[in-house]
Amino acid sequence: MASASESFVIRTPCSSANIGPGFDVIGLALSMYLELTVTINRSEPPSPAARLNCVITYEGDGAEDISLDPEVNLITRVALYVLRCHDQRQFPSQTHVHIKNPIPLGRGLGSSGAAVVAGVMLGKECGGLHLLDNDRLFDFCLMIERHPDNVGAALFGGFVGTYLNPLKPEDVARIEIPLSEVLPAPAGGVDTGVKPPEPPHGIGHHIKFRWAPEIKAVAIIPQFEVPTHKAREVLPAQYERADVTFNLQRIALLPVALGQSPPNPDLIYLAMQDKLHQPYRQTLIPGLTEIVESMTPGSQPGLLGICLSGAGPTILALATDHFEDIAEKIMERFRGQGIKCDWMVLEPAEGTQVVRTR
Secondary structure, three states, X not given: OOOOEEEEEEEEEEEEEOOOOOOOOEEEEEEEEEEEEEEEEOOOOOOOOOHHHEEEEEEEOOOOOOOOOOOOOHHHHHHHHHHHHOOOOOOOOOEEEEEEEOOOOOOOOOHHHHHHHHHHHHHHHHHOOOOOOHHHHHHHXXXXXXXXXXXXXXXXXXXXXXXXXXXXXXXXXXXXXXXXXXXXXXXXXXXXXXXXXXXXXXXEEEEEEOOOOOOEEEEEEEOOOOOHHHHHHOOOOOOOHHHHHHXXXXXXXXXXXXXXXXXXXXHHHHHOOOOOOHHHHOOOOOOHHHHHHHOOOOOOOOEEEEEEOOOOOOEEEEEOOOHHHHHHHHHHHHHOOOOOEEEEEEOEOEOOEEEEOO
């Protein structure tokens, strides 16, 4: 039974999806974290000023744009979905959620995936729903975020392959909007007080791959956003068979190549090539093709491979050393396009953690 007063911290890593040829399949959790500091005082009466018993405060990237309305903020509305699926219409009395977000929004580092995972975990903890394990939480995530690579990495951690199971005919026939009882229109619908549809069981699964300890990820983050929906719009409806075969050959190599110690630069560079999404997204990211094609392990010490992170515009360079040199060369090419960048070295991270502080 939950105590009257409690506090806890939810820590969810950012992630890079589509690693090399792994479009919509492979994700990597990285060591930059969305943190929720949550306090609940169930013994106090609800505050009239708090919508749904929840007060949100926020610091970090996007602070000027992020809504503090619990029915609009992505993290809390996802938590409400989990709560309402378990017959809890609002947060416990006197819930305060402080969000600290260093993950750049719209840059290909899984900011929305981290928000969905953190929100599902917030719903579990606020509702005392301790029978929900991570596999079941993954189902809830996939009702909201249909691409499993980011949410799989953020939830489970590490270097993961993800896949979706075919739905049963009765689930395919369902017409409900999963968050229709949670989200305001037009994102969902009016809160009618009806219990939302729970996810089918076992929508998605994951498998963890090995990751060689020598390999770090250099993230070069341009100072502009590429909305995911725009990055999806530039992709073709159909692909040439040769391009699909090209990616299949390389995705079979990639988990093996990145798990070998010491790393084989030539094998990793080959395994990280892609023809399904990067060539089409170069129109949204000036200099992308030149960056990906011009830097090789032979020309750049320490470099293993290079790819677009998620939908971009962040570039992810896997390397064993010379991190600053690698970042500087990529940033120089962006500067030639009039684009400023930040950069950081990240490592594979554990999945979402909950630490109770009281």
